[in-house]
Amino acid sequence: xxxxxxxxxxxxxxxxxxxxxxxxxxxxxxxxxxxxxxxxxxxxxxxxxxxxxxxxxxxxxxxxxxxxxxxxxxxxxxxxxxxxxxxxxxxxxxxxxxxxxxxxxxxxxxxxxxxxxxxxxxxxxxxxxxxxxxxxxxxxxxxxxxxxxxxxxxxxxxxxxxxxxxxxxxxxxxxxxxxxxxxxxxxxxxxxxxxxxxxxxxxxxxxxxxxxxxxxxxxxxxxxxxxxxxxxxxxxxxxxxxxxxxxxxxxxxxxxxxxxxxxxx
Amino acid sequence: xxxxxxxxxxxxxxxxxxxxxxxxxxxxxxxxxxxxxxxxxxxxxxxxxxxxxxxxxxxxxxxxxxxxxxxxxxxxxxxxxxxxxxxxxxxxxxxxxxxxxxxxxxxxxxxxxxxxxxxxxxxxxxxxxxxxxxxxxxxxxxxxxxxxxxxxxxxxxxxxxxxxxxxxxxxxxxxxxxxxxxxxxxxxxxxxxxxxxxxxxxxxxxxxxxxxxxxxxxxxxxxxxxxxxxxxxxxxxxxxxxxxxxxxxxxxxxxxxxxxxxxxxxxxxxxxxxxxxxxxxxxxxxxxxxxxxxxxxxxxxxxxxxxxxxxxxxxxxxxxxxxxxxxxxxxxxxxxxxxxxxxxxxxxxxxxxxxxxxxxxxxxxxxxxxxxxxxxxxxxxxxxxxxxxxxxxxxxxxxxxxxxxxxxxxxxxxxxxxxxxxxxxxxxxxxxxxxxxxxxxxxxxxxxxxxxxxxxxxxxxxxxxxxxxxxxxxxxxxxxxxxxxxxxxxxxxxxxxxxxxxxxxxxxxxxxxxxxxxxxxxxxxxxxxxxxxxxxxxxxxxxxxxxxxxxxxxxxxxxxxxxxxxxxxxxxxxxxxxxxxxxxxxxxxxxxxxxxxxxxxxxxxxxxxxxxxxxxxxxxxxxxxxx
Numbered sequence: 001x002x003x004x005x006x007x008x009x010x011x012x013x014x015x016x017x018x019x020x021x022x023x024x025x026x027x028x029x030x031x032x033x034x035x036x037x038x039x040x041x042x043x044x045x046x047x048x049x050x051x052x053x054x055x056x057x058x059x060x061x062x063x064x065x066x067x068x069x070x071x072x073x074x075x076x077x078x079x080x081x082x083x084x085x086x087x088x089x090x091x092x093x094x095x096x097x098x099x100x101x102x103x104x105x106x107x108x109x110x111x112x113x114x115x116x117x118x119x120x121x122x123x124x125x126x127x128x129x130x131x132x133x134x135x136x137x138x139x140x141x142x143x144x145x146x147x148x149x150x151x152x153x154x155x156x157x158x159x160x161x162x163x164x165x166x167x168x169x170x171x172x173x174x175x176x177x178x179x180x181x182x183x184x185x186x187x188x189x190x191x192x193x194x195x196x197x198x199x200x201x202x203x204x205x206x207x208x209x210x211x212x213x214x215x216x217x218x219x220x221x222x223x224x225x226x227x228x229x230x231x232x233x234x235x236x237x238x239x240x241x242x243x244x245x246x247x248x249x250x251x252x253x254x255x256x257x258x259x260x261x262x263x264x265x
Numbered sequence: 266x267x268x269x270x271x272x273x274x275x276x277x278x279x280x281x282x283x284x285x286x287x288x289x290x291x292x293x294x295x296x297x298x299x300x301x302x303x304x305x306x307x308x309x310x311x312x313x314x315x316x317x318x319x320x321x322x323x324x325x326x327x328x329x330x331x332x333x334x335x336x337x338x339x340x341x342x343x344x345x346x347x348x349x350x351x352x353x354x355x356x357x358x359x360x361x362x363x364x365x366x367x368x369x370x371x372x373x374x375x376x377x378x379x380x381x382x383x384x385x386x387x388x389x390x391x392x393x394x395x396x397x398x399x400x401x402x403x404x405x406x407x408x409x410x411x412x413x414x415x416x417x418x419x420x421x422x423x424x425x426x427x428x429x430x431x432x433x434x435x436x437x438x439x440x441x442x443x444x445x446x447x448x449x450x451x452x453x454x455x456x457x458x459x460x461x462x463x464x465x466x467x468x469x470x471x472x473x474x475x476x477x478x479x480x481x482x483x484x485x486x487x488x489x490x491x492x493x494x495x496x497x498x499x500x501x502x503x504x505x506x507x508x509x510x511x512x513x514x515x516x517x518x519x520x521x522x523x524x525x526x527x528x529x530x531x532x533x534x535x536x537x538x539x540x541x542x543x544x545x546x547x548x549x550x551x552x553x554x555x556x557x558x559x560x561x562x563x564x565x566x567x568x569x570x571x572x573x574x575x576x577x578x579x580x581x582x583x584x585x586x587x588x589x590x591x592x593x594x595x596x597x598x599x600x601x602x603x604x605x606x607x608x609x610x611x612x613x614x615x616x617x618x619x620x621x622x623x624x625x626x627x628x629x630x631x632x633x634x635x636x637x638x639x640x641x642x643x644x645x646x647x648x649x650x651x652x653x654x655x656x657x658x659x660x661x662x663x664x665x666x667x668x669x670x671x672x673x674x675x676x677x678x679x680x681x682x683x684x685x686x687x688x689x690x691x692x693x694x695x696x697x698x699x700x701x702x703x704x705x706x707x708x709x710x711x712x713x714x715x716x717x718x719x720x721x722x723x724x725x726x727x728x729x730x731x732x733x734x735x736x737x738x739x740x741x742x743x744x745x746x747x748x749x750x751x752x753x754x755x756x757x758x759x760x761x762x763x764x765x766x767x768x769x770x771x772x773x774x775x776x777x778x779x780x781x782x783x784x785x786x787x788x789x790x791x792x793x794x795x796x797x798x799x800x801x802x803x804x805x806x807x808x809x810x811x812x813x814x815x816x817x818x819x820x821x822x823x824x825x826x827x828x829x830x831x832x833x834x835x836x837x838x839x840x841x842x843x844x845x846x847x848x849x850x851x852x853x854x855x856x857x858x859x860x861x862x863x864x865x866x867x868x869x870x871x872x873x874x875x876x877x878x879x880x881x882x883x884x885x886x887x888x889x890x891x892x
Contacts, residue, residue: 067660068661069660069661070660158804198408202306202308203306205308205311206302208864209305209311209864210864212865251299251302254299254301254303255306257299258306260410261303261408262408264410264411264413264414
């Protein structure tokens with residue numbers, strides 16, 4: 001990473017017009033939904049855009065125990081009194097900034113009710129507990145992300161929620177671009193990066209048929225880091241690319257053949 | 266005595282001529298799964314099935330040992346066609362089993378890759394020579410890691426090729442050219458000509474893959490297709506070596522012309538196709554054995570579609586069953602599209618669905634033998650019913666959790682420094698808003714007997730009963746339909762229970778009345794079911810498909826066409842926000858399933874008789890949030 005004035009902005013390599021689209025959405029106070037497979041750069045994109053637009057970023061990684069009050073805030077019982085404590089969403093609405101709900105389908109259903117009034121033209125956040133109604137300032141933006149490929153029978157984004165957002169799809173990068181990203185992120189040499197990308201693309205062909213998901217750019221970066229720091233490439237692929245994709249022994253051994261096809265045996 | 270000596274001699278020379286290494290043999294079945302994954306990862310088509318290849322005649326010169334023993338005429342090579350990837354049944358070329366395994370992977374790799382102009386017929390021998398070298402080069406460029414493995418294989422293989430036989434000059438030149446082409450692909454462009462075909466190269470794809478020449482195009486006309494499905498009445502395990510054979514399809518001679526030999530100078534071998542009545546032994550087993558033996562000796566099998574089917578072995582519906590008076594048509598001529606993967610387009614209004622319901626005055630009862638199980642399952646599935654419970658120790662809630670508060674205060678007064686605990690409780694219902702449509706396959710194949718007293722259809726009937734019994738109290742909305750088809754114009758949809766109806770005696774009598782018939786045009790059935798389910802206003806909508814095999818119908822709806830159309834229908838349903846899941850009792854299935862339904866979109870029940878008990882449990886697992 002260079003040390004010039006841009007150094008605070010996390011590296012992001014554009015797939016298309018998503019940066020312009022995001023800026024327009026931000027300028028018009030429109031909420032945004034990011035779709036895409038794991039590790040395709042959604043989180044990095046938001047970090048990049050927040051830095052570029054120079055607004056604070058509140059990231060909430062959603063999980064199945066995340067309730068509305070985790071977002072809005074709660075009363076804490078103090079010494080003889082109760083103190084209201086803002087959640088990340090309320091704080092973002094109060095102070096302005098991007099509130100990013102990562103993997104929003106993981107959260108409990110009641111959380112979506114909280115974000116609905118923020119996504120239409122009212123742009124308000126009613127807080128029942130305190131009786132307040134917060135009005136979002138112009139520099140507040142709500143961003144949610146989800147992974148449509150991740151099919152859980154009981155989880156999916158309701159159409160009524162989905163239709164409240166400007167949506168953009170993230171996909172794996174083109175081979176040449178992904179290679180560049182990996183070189184930039186890890187400092188690994190070009191031939192090795194190329195090999196890794198070719199292999200990842202081979203593994204991605206197995207999506208939906210043999211594997212639930214393809215190898216993500218993030219996994220590639222991790223693997224490249226292992227290799228860069230001197231770890232054996234084949235072993236690094238096993239640990240960084242293959243084992244994370246499957247638990248089944250015969251699938252792992254078949255995938256290792258793909259690794260050998262790239263690195264030799 | 267003579268025969269005995271002959272057998273001994275045969276054994277001896279066969280062994281002498283056999284240069285394979287049985288002890289290092291790797292069979293395809295051992296490594297088919299990883300090989301399939303490897304093949305697909307390297308760019309192979311997802312929809313291809315891997316099958317054992319046919320041994321094909323190679324027309325190359327054989328050495329004296331082979332000639333004496335009468336072996337070595339055939340070799341198993343690799344190639345792919347529209348539906349399948351053909352790989353040798355077993356590889357025992359090398360003494361080292363690792364090399365044999367490597368060869369499998371290498372064959373998968375070159376077959377995963379294809380160049381422009383893939384038609385092998387058009388290439389010819391010279392074309393094949395150049396093509397194979399170019400292919401090798403391309404594969405090695407894409408996956409450089411295969412290089413060392415390839416070199417190892419080539420070195421070992423060339424040693425084997427340099428055998429003890431005498432070669433004339435031309436043959437020598439040919440061998441050298443092949444050796445050079447193997448060692449340095451694309452370094453040589455011309456394959457020297459010789460009297461014989463070049464010795465087959467196992468590292469390269471088949472020079473002239475056998476095509477199933479379909480001389481008598483399957484006609485779509487109804488008259489040919491009235492035969493119905495012919496299958497043996499008793500399911501027979503085929504333990505014999507399941508060898509695949511070359512075959513062509515020819516027109517069935519009508520037999521009126523008689524047998525007139527025009528070619529007086531040529532003598533017919535027994536392998537030539539003649540429509541004469543050969544005697545068949547009465548005993549099925551003996552018949553099968555001798556037929557197998559003959560087939561082994563033939564170079565080529567000719568198949569004809571005969572209009573006469575062997576009596577006793579066939580079940581068929583000559584026509585629609587008489588429109589039974591108790592079937593009422595609810596909806597007919599519903600037109601649906603179908604996906605043609607070859608043209609990659611959706612053929613509009615291609616299929617026609619008729620939706621009917623069985624009407625009976627009787628109030629059906631749950632069969633006595635299922636009652637106990639039903640009761641047990643009902644209890645198990647009660648967990649699915651929505652209940653409101655107090656969740657304690659919550660950070661947020663409608664009321665204070667007094668216990669937690671007292672503990673907290675108590676600890677604070679006693680001087681402990683306590684972290685902020687969760688002091689609220691909340692009354693919460695595990696909310697569940699789910700509609701499930703169960704679509705069952707009623708095709709004729711469900712008429713197969715599983716045991717002495719149960720057919721697949723009986724198992725399906727029991728499953729539908731238990732499924733309904735278990736779900737009636739859970740509050741989930743469900744409907745049940747069945748389907749079968751006879752060509753694209755007549756897809757029968759049997760309504761057993763709609764979402765609106767409650768599960769009662771009428772529904773039970775309909776389930777009781779189900780019977781198998783016709784074929785499995787799954788794509789259209791799924792599309793129609795998806796339409797029904799889509800109209801349901803629930804948060805979760807689940808389409809459960811219960812089937813016993815691959816999609817197939819009388820016309821071209823079979824093999825890859827049917828699979829691709831079904832896959833398309835599933836994708837369409839998912840795009841509508843429906844969840845799909847397939848339960849299959851096809852014990853040989855599996856290969857095509859992930860392609861249609863996705864990696865986690867199906868399950869195989871190996872023992873169909875367990876289906877009735879398993880179905881409700883499976884449903885419960887599917888629809889319960891793991892959290």
